[in-house]
Amino acid sequence: MSEPRLVEVRKNVLKQNDVIARGLREQFRAAGVFVVSLVSSPGSGKTTFLEKTLTLLQPRYRVAALVGDLATENDAKRLARSNAPVKQITTGTLCHLEAAMVQRALEDWNLQELDFLFIENVGNLVCPSSYDLGENLRFVLLSVTEGEDKPLKYPTIFNSADVAIVTKIELAAAVEFDWEAARKNIQSVRPGMKVFRLSAKTGQGMEEYFSFLAEQLAELRAQVQV
């Protein structure tokens, strides 16, 4: 295996990504927009969660989303039902978003017209972890149907994220989800990590998470004095 050479080239790609991500972060800050990225395994409910988020935040804030996917534009179509501006980024065979893709997708958007920008990554618990997208916070979603062991099995992505969102809690009883074990596993990988438990389907737990977002935006605005 020519692993060492691959690793070296990969390092250069990552470095370039970091430079672009830094530029994005400054741009977001200057515009006073709070940026959240979402990572998770495929099928954890990122798009449903994001659709609910956009729909419910829309009356109170100016929100928009970028959604990454390998092949289809289905997510953008689903999210467009929220009436928020949404743009799809198709990555082909690439298993993650990169800062340059986000930069290109935002070229014709005026960030100053936004309060929150959400970036939904490709469904993957491995690849997105090393790519900074300039976001303020990275949310890792974990659905109750996936099992409590995922933080231990994919520690890098849980480590790279700031907030864990346990989704589909309306199914917790049906799958005998052990919240205490999940909590312990998350904390062992990322001590002190903030965790929300919610159901995008029933709406349970969404308000607490919205309050958290509102606080984050207020803090950002206080800092940058937009």
Added chain:
Amino acid sequence: MSEPRLVEVRKNVLKQNDVIARGLREQFRAAGVFVVSLVSSPGSGKTTFLEKTLTLLQPRYRVAALVGDLATENDAKRLARSNAPVKQITTGTLCHLEAAMVQRALEDWNLQELDFLFIENVGNLVCPSSYDLGENLRFVLLSVTEGEDKPLKYPTIFNSADVAIVTKIELAAAVEFDWEAARKNIQSVRPGMKVFRLSAKTGQGMEEYFSFLAEQLAELRAQVQV
């Protein structure tokens, strides 16, 4: 982005992988062992499915498994309860198994003592698709909780697989799983793909899948005349 150079190096890695995979395939064939690899998103139930498979096949066949994971040896521990020989391959930050890892893991095993070898890949619907492991068949698992759209969103992995296994069907009603839509999506990405629907938890649908495995082994043995 230095994408072109990365792509070029990646091609060399893939080519080397194919050479090793070809060697493995010949080795498996010579030993008369039928090899199945499992790919899926994290949390689709690969390990539960594999544990049930090993436990139920064990009285009838000589079975063993290799399990890939980034960080933990939990899967091997779970699978060891089946009493079948099981070896864990930890990949670090790599999002897929490679043929060389399988080769190393098998070094001290006598393949002629086996009827079936199962290889559980890292939970990922993107990366494992390009890496041949020398397997006879690749199964892609899709749990009903992930949604019917996954074949459309991850077409490459569905294309690279031979059989689709729809898992956790005991939860189909709770998540309002639309089997007809899932079937249509699978067939549109991979026309004619064989699909099993089963529950490793209740055992429903497992016997039909075991019959299929038995046929595959019989065919292989007829060809190689072990």
